[in-house]
Structures are given as C-alpha cells and as structure tokens.
Amino acid sequence: MLTTDGTYTVIDSHTAGHPTRVILSGVPRLAGDTVLAMRDNFRDRHDHLRARLLHEPAGHAAMVGLVPVPSDRADYGAFFISSYVYLDMCGHATIGYAKTLAATGAIAAPLESFTLETPAGVVTVGLRWAPDGSLDRAIIRNVPCYVGYERVDVALPDGRKVRADLAFGGIWYAIVDAAPLGLTLDDTNASAAMALGATIKRALGDALAGLDPAKGGASVPSVLFYQETGPHRARHLLVLAENKFDRSPCGTGTSARMALLAHRGEIDDATTYIADNLLGVSFRARIAARVVEHGQPAIIPEIEGQAFITAFSTIVKEAGDPLTAGFLCR
Structure with a gap:
C-alpha cells in the first residue's frame, strides 16, 4: 500500500520544444479578485508547490507551470510559474494551454478564439483547427509591447563590450545581437550561450542601476x-x-523584438517575422495593431505557434520521501 502526502493531476505539453505543465488539481483555493492577485496569493502562501511540481525529481530546471484560475474579465484565467521566478506573461505556455484545453474537450472546433486573463493583462488566443478536429495551432494577440531603452552598453569582466536594447513583450528583455560576440546560435552551442548570457545578465545589474523601472x-x-x-x-x-x-x-521575447523592429521602422504592418529556435522550429509574428502605452508608441503583436501533448499524469509525493520538496542543482 502506498502512503502519500500529496497528489497532483497535470497535463504536459511542449511548444517548439519548451515544456508547459498545466496543474489541474492539488492547488488550494486562492484569494483575490484578479489573476494577478491570485498569483501573488499563491506566491506568498503556497510557493512550496512550485518546487514540488517543477523541480527535480518531478520536473527539471527548464519546466514551466501554468495554474488555471477563475476570471471575471476573460473566458479563462491563468498564471505562470517557473523553476526560478514568476512570469507575468508566457507565450509558449499560453499556446500549450490552448492545446491542453483542446485535448480535454474544454474547447473544440469551430471556436475561433478565447480570451485569457494573465498577470500582465488579458490576451486573445486565436485557434486554427486541423481537418480531424484537433487543434493545429494557436495565435496569441499579446498585451501592448514597446521599447524601454535602446543601446545600453554593458562591460563584461573580460573587457568586451556588449550593446543591449531593452524591450517589453509581456516581460522585459535585453535583446542582444549574437554576431558581434562571435556567438553562433545552434544546438551544439547552448552551453556557451547560457554562460555568456548569464555573464551579461550580471553585468546588466550595474548598467540598469538608477534607470526608470517603467522602462x-x-x-x-x-x-x-x-x-x-x-x-x-x-x-x-x-x-x-x-x-x-x-x-x-x-x-514574449519575439514580441519584444517585434516592438524594437517596429520602433526602428524595420518592419511594417504587412510584414511576417519568423523566429526560429535552435532546432529549426518557428514562431510566426505579425503586428496586429499600433497603440500608445505609457505615453509612447507600442504594438500589439500576434505570435503563432504549435504545441503538442506529451503526458497526462498524476504526480505522486510518497510519504517519507526525503526529496519530496524538490531540488535544483546549479
């Protein structure tokens, strides 16, 4: 007989290779009138569940979780958790959630779209169905995206200089051209890219000190x-x-880069921008609208991609397991 101190029903998917774990049971009722408030309530009172469900041995460092919650503002509500931080918006996980809703029968053809309240705001998720009735792809109409600071110069410990642009795509990103750094982006170079990117992140701390938080x-x-x-x-x-x-x-990173390219006049409303990952799988992006956000020009991007179900699971935490809380080794 198995004695447990927690079971959690989840559905796993991947979007262009990155995982999404939709957590369907085991999360207590959360307080709050908005998804943001419920996310903060989870973070303040139930953060241990993030490690339990995303960290090893049940997960891994790259795992992203999605917690469905009620919404008074949209058809659905959800917030995003990762192995290290909480995310206000997550594009790949939103596409993964659309696939999960379709796989469980919560949505079906010919539904054309649904709205989703996230901590960053309400997004619209367009749906494209295959002839067999399965969900072929999803198209996220994101929150307003815009540029914060251009051409922020960063000094690395080895003396090299890096130039970064800060842009918002639902989350803030430092956008860096790999070519001047001699960095080739392919699946044999991920470790080198992570090491360099982490060094740039640390150096950005000094470069951003005193800058406007809103930018x-x-x-x-x-x-x-x-x-x-x-x-x-x-x-x-x-x-x-x-x-x-x-x-x-x-x-969200593609959304941020779209905002930067639009700001510089390098793409127009008729342009389709294609973002590839290291494995050759693509997102397609377009400008759906131009708006004003925080008193400056912004865009509403649409990001199109596919997700695929990988598991319907019940995560079990057996009583007496010394690693039931989860662990990460860095």
Missing part, C-alpha cells in the same frame, strides 16, 4: 540573443540562467 530598470531582464538568417527572419536563444534557456523561440 525596464526594475530588475535584470533575461537575455534574448538573436542571429539574423534572412529578411525578417532570425534565430532566437533566450538565456534565463546559467543552466536554463528557452527551447522555444520565446513568444
């Missing part, structure tokens, strides 16, 4: 490396930590 100076952003591969096309690698990178092209 990206509130915390040190993750580093989105890009490598141009053709007109309106680039390979992306998002470095989150020394041992963690986004396997997908990054939906």
Whole structure:
C-alpha cells in the first residue's frame, strides 16, 4: 500500500520544444479578485508547490507551470510559474494551454478564439483547427509591447563590450545581437550561450542601476540573443540562467523584438517575422495593431505557434520521501 502526502493531476505539453505543465488539481483555493492577485496569493502562501511540481525529481530546471484560475474579465484565467521566478506573461505556455484545453474537450472546433486573463493583462488566443478536429495551432494577440531603452552598453569582466536594447513583450528583455560576440546560435552551442548570457545578465545589474523601472530598470531582464538568417527572419536563444534557456523561440521575447523592429521602422504592418529556435522550429509574428502605452508608441503583436501533448499524469509525493520538496542543482 502506498502512503502519500500529496497528489497532483497535470497535463504536459511542449511548444517548439519548451515544456508547459498545466496543474489541474492539488492547488488550494486562492484569494483575490484578479489573476494577478491570485498569483501573488499563491506566491506568498503556497510557493512550496512550485518546487514540488517543477523541480527535480518531478520536473527539471527548464519546466514551466501554468495554474488555471477563475476570471471575471476573460473566458479563462491563468498564471505562470517557473523553476526560478514568476512570469507575468508566457507565450509558449499560453499556446500549450490552448492545446491542453483542446485535448480535454474544454474547447473544440469551430471556436475561433478565447480570451485569457494573465498577470500582465488579458490576451486573445486565436485557434486554427486541423481537418480531424484537433487543434493545429494557436495565435496569441499579446498585451501592448514597446521599447524601454535602446543601446545600453554593458562591460563584461573580460573587457568586451556588449550593446543591449531593452524591450517589453509581456516581460522585459535585453535583446542582444549574437554576431558581434562571435556567438553562433545552434544546438551544439547552448552551453556557451547560457554562460555568456548569464555573464551579461550580471553585468546588466550595474548598467540598469538608477534607470526608470517603467522602462525596464526594475530588475535584470533575461537575455534574448538573436542571429539574423534572412529578411525578417532570425534565430532566437533566450538565456534565463546559467543552466536554463528557452527551447522555444520565446513568444514574449519575439514580441519584444517585434516592438524594437517596429520602433526602428524595420518592419511594417504587412510584414511576417519568423523566429526560429535552435532546432529549426518557428514562431510566426505579425503586428496586429499600433497603440500608445505609457505615453509612447507600442504594438500589439500576434505570435503563432504549435504545441503538442506529451503526458497526462498524476504526480505522486510518497510519504517519507526525503526529496519530496524538490531540488535544483546549479
């Protein structure tokens, strides 16, 4: 007989290689009138569940979780948890959630879209169905995205200089061209990219000190490396930590780069921008609208991608397991 001190029903998927774990049971009722408030309540009172469900041995450093919650503002509500931090918005996980809703029968053809309240705001998720009735792809109409600071110069410990642009895509990012650094973005170079990206993140702490938090100076952003591969096309690698990178092209990171390109007049409303990951899987992005956010020009991007179900599972925490709380080795 098995004695447990917790079981959790989850559905796992991947979006262009990066995982999403939708947590369907085991989370207590959360206080709050908004998704942001419920997320903060989870963080303040139930953060131990994040490690239990995302860290090893049940998960790994790159695992991202999605917690569905009620919403008075949208069709659905959800917030995002990761192995290290809480995310206000997550593009790949939103696409993964659409696939999960379709896989469970919560949504079905011919539904064209649904709205989702996230901590960053309400987004619209367009749906494209395959002839067999399965969900082929999802299209996220994101929150307003805009540029914070351009051409922030960062000095690395080895004497090299790095130039970064800060842009918001639902989360703040430092956008860095890989070419001047001699960094090739491919699946054999992920470790080198993570090491360099983590060094840039540490150096950004000094560069951003005293900058306006509303323009990206509130915390040190993750580093989105890009490598141009053709007109309106680039390979992306998002470095989150020394041992963690986004396997997908990054939906919010792609949104941030779209905002930067639009700000510089390098793309127009008729342009489709293609962001590839290291494995050659793509997101397609377009400008859906131009708006004003915080008194400055912004865009509403649409990010299109596919997700695939990988597991329907019950995570079991057996009583007496010394590692039931989860662990991460860095």
